[in-house]
Amino acid sequence: MKKILLLIIFLLMSRAEAAGTWQPVIRVGILSGVKQVSLQVSAPCIMINAAKGEVLKKIPEGGGLTVDFAHMKINAIEILPEKVPLKDLQVTIDGKKYYGGVNVSKVKDSLTVINLAPLEEYLRGVVSKEMSPSFPLEALKAQTIAARSFALKNRGRHAKDGYDLCNGTHCQVYVGVANFDSVDKAIDETRGEVLVYKEKLIDTNFHADSGGMTEDVGDVWGTATPYLVAVREIIQLAAPWTVKVTAKDFSSRFGDNFGDVQSIKLSKLTIGKEAEDRTSSGRVKSAQIVGSKKTLTLTGNDFRRKFSLPSTLFDIKLDGDEIIFTGYGRGHGVGMSQIGARDYAKDGWNYKKILAHYYKDTKLKKLY
Numbered sequence: 101m102k103k104i105l106l107l108i109i110f111l112l113m114s115r116a117e118a119a120g121t122w123q124p125v126i127r128v129g130i131l132s133g134v135k136q137v138s139l140q141v142s143a144p145c146i147m148i149n150a151a152k153g154e155v156l157k158k159i160p161e162g163g164g165l166t167v168d169f170a171h172m173k174i175n176a177i178e179i180l181p182e183k184v185p186l187k188d189l190q191v192t193i194d195g196k197k198y199y200g201g202v203n204v205s206k207v208k209d210s211l212t213v214i215n216l217a218p219l220e221e222y223l224r225g226v227v228s229k230e231m232s233p234s235f236p237l238e239a240l241k242a243q244t245i246a247a248r249s250f251a252l253k254n255r256g257r258h259a260k261d262g263y264d265l266c267n268g269t270h271c272q273v274y275v276g277v278a279n280f281d282s283v284d285k286a287i288d289e290t291r292g293e294v295l296v297y298k299e300k301l302i303d304t305n306f307h308a309d310s311g312g313m314t315e316d317v318g319d320v321w322g323t324a325t326p327y328l329v330a331v332r333e334i335i336q337l338a339a340p341w342t343v344k345v346t347a348k349d350f351s352s353r354f355g356d357n358f359g360d361v362q363s364i365k366l367s368k369l370t371i372g373k374e375a376e377d378r379t380s381s382g383r384v385k386s387a388q389i390v391g392s393k394k395t396l397t398l399t400g401n402d403f404r405r406k407f408s409l410p411s412t413l414f415d416i417k418l419d420g421d422e423i424i425f426t427g428y429g430r431g432h433g434v435g436m437s438q439i440g441a442r443d444y445a446k447d448g449w450n451y452k453k454i455l456a457h458y459y460k461d462t463k464l465k466k467l468y
């Protein structure tokens with residue numbers, strides 16, 4: 101009986117251990133269109149023919165090589181660790197360090213360099229770029245889950261380029277090796293956790309600061325999503341921002357046919373109050389500007405772009421020869437507010453409560 105019990109415990113332990121070490125590998129595009137690339141490895145590695153798997157050569161710890169398009173005889177090579185797990189290898193690509201291995205492929209007449217990054221290590225190079233590592237741990241955990249969910253949901257977004265995600269703002273900024281204890285702790289303590297809605301990975305949009313209420317995604321990009329709806333902030337946030345433009349400058353942005361600005365028609369902002377010209381959070385849907393020659397209707401985003409406004413949650417006033425925008429928040433307002441997450445964490449909320457607040461009716465799921 102005791103033996104059977106021990107066997108069961110042993111089996112459970114080894115299963116748990118396996119569950120604790122496996123993780124997806126994300127193919128991150130690092131360079132493309134280059135003729136050569138220099139590589140260096142932190143541990144003994146093998147270089148293989150990526151198509152066939154055959155070992156081409158061994159590379160010692162600290163060893164390096166230059167891959168040159170002109171001298172490359174096969175279509176793609178991969179450099180993988182010989183002894184240590186992939187997560188414990190670091191590869192230097194043109195002087196910059198990354199987690200995991202590397203794939204170099206011929207694409208037309210140049211090379212594409214792809215980092216084969218274990219997801220949990222990849223996050224170390226992402227989260228510290230998306231949120232300040234000085235933010236409270238629970239806010240960093242919420243950001244980590246947003247980044248992990250994004251990576252898995254959008255895996256294969258660059259399939260036509262031969263990789264999963266790029267390393268820029270189009271996907272998520274990934275800087276490679278980064279060392280922040282706070283970020284590492286946030287990643288370790290949420291290992292494998294993602295956000296799902298009806299068992300499907302969600303779009304984890306986020307922005308810098310909601311200004312008091314987040315925005316319904318349908319009011320920003322046109323397609324409503326049940327979990328990306330406007331939610332009011334429970335903690336009242338930051339002081340308003342102001343942007344001032346002279347009336348002359350303002351008018352000149354709308355061409356000679358507009359003339360001089362005479363008045364602006366926009367209902368007064370109350371956060372969370374919908375109006376004909378405002379969304380459910382109070383953001384500007386549209387406003388009319390009356391010129392001496394013509395009247396124009398602009399969307400909130402038109403104003404935001406033209407006058408580099410931090411958000412579309414604003415009032416406009418024509419004051420003498422000045423136009424004054426007064427508003428709240430920064431960013432599009434969809435999904436999690438990072439400043440909000442910070443303040444809730446400071447107030448004692450854990451990451452689960454923060455995520456449940458910003459992504460309605462979603463659930464956390466541990467994938468591995």
Ligand SMILES: [Zn+2]
Pocket residue numbers: 257258265266267268269270271272
């Ligand atoms: Zn991308």
